[in-house]
Amino acid sequence: MGSCRKLSKGRIKLAAGTLYGVLTNLQKKGWIVLVSEEIKERKxxxxxxxxxxxxxxxxxINRLEELVDNGHKYLNK
Structure with a gap:
């Protein structure tokens, strides 16, 4: 969760519940797979x-780049 905050320069702060919901959805869509699970003091x-x-x-990424390009084109009219 700390790396998300770091990458977004503090704009995004994920709570544990939010993160687990996102991971579940990504798995259901087939975009990620679980590769290991350790059980010690915690999972x-x-x-x-x-x-x-x-x-x-x-x-x-391509969609977002197109949006940015269109924004630049609009500002440079």
Whole structure:
């Protein structure tokens, strides 16, 4: 959760419940898979992005880049 806050420069702060809900949805969509789960004092789960997830992420990046490009074009009219 700390890396999300760091990447967003403090704009995004995920609570544990929110994070687990997102991970569940990503698994249901086939975008990530659970690869390990350790049970010690607490559970630690590790996930990997799937090929389907990578393609979806790439498509979303392209969509966002297009939005940014359109914004720049609009401002430079």
């Amino acid at each position: 630690k789960k590790e996930y990997l992005i799937t090929e389907r997830g990578k393609k979806t992420l790439e498509a979303e």
